[in-house]
Amino acid sequence: xTAHCVKLYQQLRQMKTQNNKKIRSLxxxxxxxxxxxxxxxxxCSVLFPAYSNTQVQFVxxxxxxxxxxxxxxxxxxxxxxxxxxxxxxxxxxYDNDGDPDLYLVNGAPLPGYxxxxxxxxxxxxxxxxxxxxxxxxxxxxxxxxxxxGCAVGDYNNDGNLDIYVTxxxxxxxxxxxxxxxxxxxxxxxxxxxxxxxxxxxxADYDQDGNLDLYVVNYIIFSLDEENPWCGLKEKGxxxxxKPDNFIAQSDTLFRxxxxxxxxxxxKLTGIHNPNGKGLGVAWGDYNNDGNVDIYVANDSxxxxxxxxxxxxxxxEIGFMIGVALSENGIVENGMGTAFGDWDNDGxxxxxxxxxxxxxxxxxxxxxxxxFTDATSITKTAKITYQYVGWATAFVDIDxxxxxxxxxxxxxxxxxxxxxxxxxxxxxRNLLFHNLHNGTFTEVSQYLGAGxxxxxxxxxxxxxxxxxxxDIDILVTNSxxxxxxxRNDGGNRNNWLQVRxxxxxxxxxxxxxxxxxxxxxxxxxxxxxxxxxYLSQRELKLHFGIGKHQxxxxxxxxxxxxNIQVVESVTAxxxxxxxxx
Numbered sequence: 237x238t239a240h241c242v243k244l245y246q247q248l249r250q251m252k253t254q255n256n257k258k259i260r261s262l263x264x265x266x267x268x269x270x271x272x273x274x275x276x277x278x279x280c281s282v283l284f285p286a287y288s289n290t291q292v293q294f295v296x297x298x299x300x301x302x303x304x305x306x307x308x309x310x311x312x313x314x315x316x317x318x319x320x321x322x323x324x325x326x327x328x329x330y331d332n333d334g335d336p337d338l339y340l341v342n343g344a345p346l347p348g349y350x351x352x353x354x355x356x357x358x359x360x361x362x363x364x365x366x367x368x369x370x371x372x373x374x375x376x377x378x379x380x381x382x383x384x385g386c387a388v389g390d391y392n393n394d395g396n397l398d399i400y401v402t403x404x405x406x407x408x409x410x411x412x413x414x415x416x417x418x419x420x421x422x423x424x425x426x427x428x429x430x431x432x433x434x435x436x437x438x439a440d441y442d443q444d445g446n447l448d449l450y451v452v453n454y455i456i457f458s459l460d461e462e463n464p465w466c467g468l469k470e471k472g473x474x475x476x477x478k479p480d481n482f483i484a485q486s487d488t489l490f491r492x493x494x495x496x497x498x499x500x501x502x503k504l505t506g507i508h509n510p511n512g513k514g515l516g517v518a519w520g521d522y523n524n525d526g527n528v529d530i531y532v533a534n535d536s537x538x539x540x541x542x543x544x545x546x547x548x549x550x551x552e553i554g555f556m557i558g559v560a561l562s563e564n565g566i567v568e569n570g571m572g573t574a575f576g577d578w579d580n581d582g583x584x585x586x587x588x589x590x591x592x593x594x595x596x597x598x599x600x601x602x603x604x605x606x607f608t609d610a611t612s613i614t615k616t617a618k619i620t621y622q623y624v625g626w627a628t629a630f631v632d633i634d635x636x637x638x639x640x641x642x643x644x645x646x647x648x649x650x651x652x653x654x655x656x657x658x659x660x661x662x663x664r665n666l667l668f669h670n671l672h673n674g675t676f677t678e679v680s681q682y683l684g685a686g687x688x689x690x691x692x693x694x695x696x697x698x699x700x701x702x703x704x705x706d707i708d709i710l711v712t713n714s715x716x717x718x719x720x721x722r723n724d725g726g727n728r729n730n731w732l733q734v735r736x737x738x739x740x741x742x743x744x745x746x747x748x749x750x751x752x753x754x755x756x757x758x759x760x761x762x763x764x765x766x767x768x769y770l771s772q773r774e775l776k777l778h779f780g781i782g783k784h785q786x787x788x789x790x791x792x793x794x795x796x797x798n799i800q801v802v803e804s805v806t807a808x809x810x811x812x813x814x815x816x
Contacts, residue, residue, distance in 0.1 A: 291725040292634050293684030294709065298720045302367040305340055308355040309715045310382070312348030315466070315476045317457055318404045319346070320648045321384055321434065321515070322626070322694025322714040324770025327701065328388040328397050330375075331416050334810075335362040336699040336774045338710060340718065341383040341401060347459060356380045357401065361416075366702050377418045379408050385695075387766030388775070389438030389447045390744040391425075392496050397744060400449060402433035402770075407451065426498045427490050432457060437766030439519040439528045440742050441505075442548050443796050446492035447742045447765075450507075452514035452532060455482035473654045479536040479569070484513045487532065487540075506542070506550045513537050518767040520575030520584045521749065523605055526797050528747050531559065533570030533588050559586060559599050563609035568594045572769030576630025576639045577601075577760050578614075579674055582751070584762070585610075589625030589643055589769070592659060596620040596628070596643060600674075615675045616641075616668055623663055624648065627696035627769035631707050633683075635729035635780025637757045638670035644711050644769070646692035662690035665711065686721040693719075699774035705731045705808060707778055712771075726780075730807040732787055734777045736763060739815040741795030750777055751791040754784045781807055 309319040323341040330337050338360040345351055356378035360368035372378040381403040388397050396412035406428045410418040422428050427449060435452035442448065467475035489507045490498035502508045507530075516533035523529070527544035531554075534540065538561060541554035554560035562568050569591035575584040583601040590596055595617040600610040611617045623645040630639035645663040652659055667683060668676035680687040695712040702708065706726025711719045732752065736745035749762045761777040781787060787805040794800065794815050805811060 291728050292706075293724045294686035294721040295684055295724055296686040296689065296719055297366075297722045298717060300367075301720050302363075302369060303338070303360060303718065303720055305358050305370075306717045307340075307342055307712060307715055308345070309343045310346035310349045311715065312346060313474070314346070314348055314463055315474050316346050316459070316463055317455070317477060317482070318343070318382060318384075318432070320476050320714075321454075322646075322692075322770070323383055323712055324385045324627075324695030324768075324772070325697045325710055325712050325718065326386045326388050326399065326772035327697045327699035327710065327774040328399070328772060329774075330359070330397055330412060331361065332396065333362075333364070335364050335703055336701050336776075337362045338368060338697075338701070339377070339386060339399060340712065341386050341695075341770070344380060344382040346382075354380050357383055362701060364703075371416070375417055377410050379403075381405050381408065384433065385435050385452075385766070385770030386772055387436045387438055387449075388772045389746055389765050390742060391438065391447045391449070391492060393446065393743045395743055397775075400427070400436050400438070402429075402436050402451065404432050406430050407433050407436075421496070425496060426500075427451075429453070429488055431485055434515045435517040435532075435766060435770055437517050437519055437764070438746055439765060440492075440747050440795050441489075441528055441544055442491070443527075443741070444492075444494065445741045445795070446494045447744075447746060448492050449490040449498060450517055450519070450530060451488040451490070452517045453485045453487050453512075454515065454535070455479060455513050456485055457482055468655060471654075473651065475651070475655055476648050479513050482513070484511055484537060486510045487512060487514055505548060506552070509540060509552060511537055512540055514540075515571050516573040516588070516767075516769050518573050518575050518586075519747070519764060520762060522575070522584050522586075522601060524583065526793070531573055531575070531586060533573040535569050535571065536567060538567055539570050539588065557605060558607045558609065562594070562597060563611060568597070571626045572628045572644075574629050574767045575762070575764070578630060578639050578641070578670060580638065580757070580759055582758070582760055584760075587628055587630070587641060589628045590620075592622060592624045592647070594621070596625045610674070613674065615677065619666065619678050622659065623666065626694045627711070627771060629696065629698055629768050629773065631698050631709075632778065632780040633667065633707060633723060634669075634726050635706060635731045636670075636782050637754075637759060637780050638672050640670050641668040641676060642666070642696060642698075642709065643668070644693035644696045646694060646714060660690065662692050664688060664690050665693055684724070686719065689719065691716065691719065695769050695771040697768070697771045697773050699776075700733065700778060730781045730784055732779045732781060732805065732807055733810045734779070734790070735810060735812045736777075736792065737812065737814045738794055740798060741815070744775055745794065745815070746775070747795045749793040751793075752779045752781070752787055753789040753791075754781045754787050757781065757784070776810070
């Protein structure tokens with residue numbers, strides 16, 4: 237909008253030069269017009285800050301940071317369905333040295349794919365100087381299964397972050413030994429889950445101080461059986477099959493027994509539902525009752541919302557509260573999902589990414605137990621309609637105190653033209669800047685070369701990896717290397733990062749809520765595991781606070797309901813809060 241204002245002003249200036257005699261007689265009028273245009277430009281800069289404020293630039297520093305890894309989907313032209321899902325990543329501080337390390341999940345060879353190099357998951361240790369070192373072999377965490385997702389949490393409360401990995405096939409739980417190595421404890425912990433799993437997330441749903449585990453399962457498919465043939469048979473052009481060609485399967489909820497083992501309580505708790513084809517999952521306390529609820533994005537079936545009843549049971553209410561379908565009552569292809577309070581009213585809102593010719597959906601929390609589909613109201617519908625969305629997250633990229641929305645995009649089909657379909661295989665990712673009035677504007681084209689790349693993106697994870705006070709982004713791409721996008725300039729506004737250490741609940745404080753108040757600005761964040769799409773953001777909470785120099789009040793609601801307050805905190809620091 238500002239660019240249009242400037243252009244109009246320049247045209248008027250040109251008119252003045254070309255028509256000097258006529259314009260001279262109207263000099264007073266032109267002065268008035270000049271004044272109004274200048275005022276309009278200033279107004280545009282305030283109303284549309286993303287167009288005039290290009291201080292944030294994302295730079296692709298993948299190779300410079302020492303990340304030399306490529307995702308392998310094992311494709312051979314047979315169009316196996318697992319090839320399209322890609323994989324996720326996690327930022328987490330596995331060695332407790334204060335900076336986030338990086339874990340990348342990989343695929344594996346499929347029938348017809350020949351290679352002498354077996355792809356594995358990879359762990360990169362943060363060197364603290366902007367670079368990473370591959371420590372996969374040393375850490376003993378290089379799973380060679382066909383991986384999709386991961387989530388982080390301290391399931392045994394020993395102070396070290398563990399990681400769970402979902403696969404096509406048996407999943408894996410890696411226990412952090414506290415000496416920079418991990419042990420595969422999947423079988424002894426009782427969480428192998430042999431079905432095809434995608435998303436996963438830890439949370440203490442029963443508030444007993446031990447992290448439980450939700451595992452999202454997708455469809456029933458076996459490599460031992462014939463792979464369905466989809467596409468244009470008359471032309472011999474093969475395509476990936478739609479989810480409708482396959483049978484759904486129920487997700488799994490594992491309850492932590494507190495002794496290093498888990499019990500499958502899916503049916504006991506009311507979670508069992510055989511109609512989902514799940515991909516994304518997010519935990520969040522949507523009704524502010526102190527109990528974490530579960531939202532699951534399903535691919536071509538109704539999305540699930542499991543309300544935590546506070547007695548160890550859940551009830552599925554997605555349709556009733558308005559988050560199972562689109563605004564028009566249509567089932568969509570849900571991929572990634574995230575909770576976040578985009579309007580800073582103290583209630584968690586929700587977003588879900590979907591397939592092309594559908595919009596990414598924005599559900600506004602109405603504070604009465606229901607949501608409103610606010611996709612059109614937020615002004616995000618038109619642009620997302622043409623993309624295939626995967627990872628998403630609320631993340632304040634410019635530290636102004638309002639959550640922006642990142643979306644990773646990429647099509648399924650690498651032969652779109654042959655199939656007679658519109659669009660491109662590689663697509664640019666999107667960044668919706670929060671305008672502080674309940675609406676967003678898409679600004680990726682203004683945010684540097686790193687946000688203009690057209691990749692086949694899938695997962696994404698977020699952290700201040702270089703410890704400079706703004707949030708950076710790592711995006712995974714299908715069958716190609718990831719992108720580490722460094723945020724340059726987001727720290728021109730002030731910030732606060734809060735690291736929580738619980739003593740009466742799960743040590744990593746997953747599920748705790750932090751409310752930060754700075755004069756008229758109040759924000760909430762919850763420590764969450766495994767949101768977005770197949771990925772895990774850093775557990776440390778990040779708050780942008782604009783030009784404010786200090787935070788007036790910090791309120792922590794720990795797991796179990798214990799409230800702790802800290803007042804008058806200086807900005808631009810990492811604050812460690814230990815539960816009292």
